[in-house]
Amino acid sequence: MARTTLTGHWIRITPAGHVASSLPVAEVGVFQDDAHRHFTPLIDDRRREARDGWKHELISHDEWLQRAQPCLTGQCDHQEPTSA
Numbered sequence: 001m002a003r004t005t006l007t008g009h010w011i012r013i014t015p016a017g018h019v020a021s022s023l024p025v026a027e028v029g030v031f032q033d034d035a036h037r038h039f040t041p042l043i044d045d046r047r048r049e050a051r052d053g054w055k056h057e058l059i060s061h062d063e064w065l066q067r068a069q070p071c072l073t074g075q076c077d078h079q080e081p082t083s084a
């Protein structure tokens with residue numbers, strides 16, 4: 001894996017559009033399945049999340065600052081998720 005070029009972040013987005021958590025792409029790699037597996041180890045949980053509309057996106061650090069940081073620091077306008 002070309003780790004030196006991996007500077008973005010995976011973000012985990014609730015059905016309401018809230019960024020629930022993030023991981024550095026350098027830790028996870030560029031494949032969405034791998035990212036989902038890191039966030040959610042159990043396949044039954046991953047299937048349920050996919051069905052419920054959870055999403056995972058790979059974004060740049062600049063985009064992370066705009067979209068993810070407010071959510072991760074509790075300063076966004078999304079509704080609180082009932083479970084993370």
Ligand SMILES: [Zn+2]
Binds near residue numbers: 018
């Ligand atoms: Zn939010």
